[in-house]
Amino acid sequence: MAEIMYWEALQRAHDEEMARDPLVICMGEDIGVAGGTYKATKGLFEKYGPLRVMDTPISENSYTGLGIGASFLGVRPIIEIMSVNFAWLAMDQMFNSAAKVRYMSGGQLTAPVVFRSPGGSAHQLGAQHSARMEKVFMGIAGLRVVTPSNPKQAYGLLKSAVRSDDPVFINEHELMYNMKGEVPEGEYFHPLEGSEITRPGTDITLFGYNISVHWCLKAAEILASQYNISAEVVDLYALSPLDRAGIKKSVSKTHRAVIAEEDEAPCGVGSEVMAIINEECFFDLDAAPVRVHSALVPQPYNHKLELAAIPDHEDVVNAVLKLFGKA
Amino acid sequence: MKLEDKKRVLREMVLARRFEERCYQAYIERKIGGFLHLYPGQEACCQGVLEAARPGHDYVITGYRDHVHAIKCGADPKAVMAELYGKETGSSKGRGGSMHIFDVKNHFMGGYALVGGPFPLAAGIAKAIQLKGGDEISICFLGDAANNQGTFHETLNMAAVYKLPVLFVCENNQYGIGTAIDRSTAVVDQFKRVCGYEIQASQCDGQDFDVVYEHAKKAVAYVRNGNGPYFLELMTYRYRGHSMSDSRGYRTREEEELWKQRDPIFILRDRLIDAGAMTLDEFHALEKDTDHYIENEVIKFAEESPEPNVADLEKYVLA
Missing domain, CATH: 3.40.50.920 (Rossmann fold)
Known part of the structure; x- marks a missing residue:
């Protein structure tokens, strides 16, 4: 097993899933040309192009909704929300559309979309950039919530989330992207349930x-x-x-x-x-x-x-x- | 369009009208619960646009005033009524209700109850079409008041940036719930608000099927040919209140009467009669047949269908 950083584990999971399935895309603010604020999408724009690595405007609720709408047709978007504080703005689409659509359509539609967002206190970012919001997400029916504590989980949970037919929220932490840890060389899928x-x-x-x-x-x-x-x-x-x-x-x-x-x-x-x-x-x-x-x-x-x-x-x-x- | 096709459209419009009026009655009888938003007065909008598109092939999404759009896409009126009755045979198995009709096999992607919520979903559907390379388009029907949500502006911007195959249809019925458009909205002509995003837009009469159809044909062709999004504003009016709890105290009966003189069904009916394609007696027979069908098939099916099993309460939460 190789030791890699948390962000590298996320990047590898993105890359493998995008290479495997042309309907896996990623989107978010600064994730493409700029390579991602925490580098989780580094190099993907060059490899997969702008149609599949979408730099979005700073419109959290609507680009989240756009990803959800695409997922209705089998696209599997990995949506990065740069900070969980901004996810407040996207909660309408996450909760009202993604989490509920399966139920309110009687099982006809599902939103196989992945939301990734870091929260947490990270060196004096102040009131509006330091929130922890897992308490909000974990109370929503129809939404899975996972939160990786190490690079192996970051890699394996993202891989599993992309393959899941349910919407999955991945709660990351701004201080953990440079944490090192062992990640299996081969493909690894971490279960989305359990402890x-x-x-x-x-x-x-x-x-x-x-x-x-x-x-x-x-x-x-x-x-x-x-x-x-x-x-x-x-x-x-x-x-x-x-x-x-x-x-x-x-x-x-x-x-x-x-x-x-x-x-x-x-x-x-x-x-x-x-x-x-x-x-x-x-x-x-x-x-x-x-x-x-x-x-x-x-x-x-x-x-x-x-x-x-x-x-x-x-x-x-x-x-x-x-x-x-x-x- | 051939006269035969127009007669079919008229039949569908009469069905839409009588279906909704029958819902009203069922609501009074407490057969239907929750909120109920009815469509009478706006029938030419849905018909005109979707006749110009390919219902069942193109993807359609809308707000909570959704029964007629679902039926036009191919949903069985029986399944829609059963949904309103909360039955297991309903289009969403009784889990959705009036505001959440879905018929995914006919590409009717649902009714959503957060005003403006479907804008980005429609753009996302268009994004999926773009990725998959199909010739479908995404059509989003919403009312004028939805345009005061942030999702309207955010989505128009993205649709233009990504050049998405999405047609935004604004059914401007001039009221957002019970607030007149000029009391809530700085720019009353909605198509003008779109120019800031360099999106093609036009406005036309929403009461005359032929007018809507002609404008929609251009709009649909524009989007289908890969030119990016289009915004079509249809000037229309809903006869009933926003929902059933609305006594229409915010507008005059005179104004309502004025609009009813431009009833979309009568406009098309009279045109067909003038063209010699139909007689008034035939029209009355059509209304009667429609009522007969609604009563003896649609309502009967909804009444006789079973309710969902309570043991299945948590089914459909997760995959």
């Missing part, structure tokens, strides 16, 4: 997804080496549908849970996972589950305030220690 035990453990489950998986892994390391606590890290790469069985299995084993997310707490991944724990394995719990999450503030510009607003691995460690009565 992964990234590090097995016995005393507590740390649930993370996307960037927070890395906080959980770092926290698990510290908990093992300094506190003799064996933490299991579960990567919730699929946010919709969430892996009820996987959540239950791990918590039933460890009897404790912390859920870490960069998103704000209300109506989020943490609240949903806690609800699932309650519904599936409440009586297996030895302690009440705890959420680690951002402060409910528009992201501040000042760096100190920004750091105070978002959690990290230390917050995960502290939450675990508190849960064990050690803090």
Whole structure:
């Protein structure tokens, strides 16, 4: 297996799928001639031309709708929305058209479209360029939501999303595009549902997804080496549908849970996972589950305030220690 | 167009009118739920444009006033009525309702209920045609009020940039829900708003089938020949309110009467009578036959069809 960067993994998935199927196209702002803000489409314009690598005007809702309309006829567009903050503008088409068309047409039409968009706090981008919005997307019937935590998932989830007949939203992170990791040399399709035990453990489950998986892994390391606590890290790469069985299995084993997310707490991944724990394995719990999450503030510009607003691995460690009565 | 074809068009227009009037009655009887947006008064628009195109081959998409467009594309009126009744035999298996009629095998790509929502979808359908290299065109029917959405401007811009084979048909019935166009829209003539995108556009009478047909023929040919998008504005009027909950307090009965004197069905009927192709008695017989068909086949089918199985509630959410 070769080590490549997250953006390279995405680029490779685009390239392979476009080479295989002439109806796979990609579109978005600056993705063509400019090569993509995060390089996920680098070199594709030169290889596949302007008909299949569409530089779009800055009209998020309508170019998203255009991709969805094309998908009705079997085209498989990969639509990049440069920042998840701009995806607010495209939600009408994503939710009202793509997610609902299969149902409201009685199964006649489907929108096999992929939306890719990075969110997250990334060094003082301020309130309107730092949003995490997975909490919004994961509540929409008819839309799959996945969020890769490493290059292998980035590659494999995009490949699977392109082949899926459902609309899939891929939630990326602006700070993760240069992360390195091993990606299989051959074709690899990551499942769009389920979860992964990234590090097995016995005393507590740390649930993370996307960037927070890395906080959980770092926290698990510290908990093992300094506190003799064996933490299991579960990567919730699929946010919709969430892996009820996987959540239950791990918590039933460890009897404790912390859920870490960069998103704000209300109506989020943490609240949903806690609800699932309650519904599936409440009586297996030895302690009440705890959420680690951002402060409910528009992201501040000042760096100190920004750091105070978002959690990290230390917050995960502290939450675990508190849960064990050690803090 | 041959007189025989025009007689067929008149038959279809009468069916469209009586179908919608029968929906009105069924709604009052609470057989139809939700919102119901009816088409009487605008029949020449749908007929004129789609007679000039190739319904069933060209792709058609529209808003929530969609029953007649679906039927013109080839949807079975029985399946459309069954959909309004919420039945499993409905065109969307009872999951869509009046605003979401679909008949994909006839390339009727659906009715959508967010005003202006179909603009980019229509452009996307055109994009798919462009990629696949077919000779179909994408036709988007929407009302004048949809043009105040951002999707109108954003989509016109993209359609021009990418030179997409899409025909935008604006059925200008002069009201956006209950607000008159001159109270909501700075430029009342919609075709003028398109010039900023260097898209070919024209405006014509939407009540006279022959006029719509002639203009649409040019527009369809323009788009089909690879010249890019075209915008056709049809001046028309809806007799009923925006939906069933609308008592039309925002306009006068005099204005309505004035428009009814230019009824699209009567204009075509009188022209056929003048040409000796039809008598008034024949027309009355046609109306009677249409009502008979609607009552004894369309309504009967909708009434007798089963409702969806509740166990299938979550079917069709994901593939």
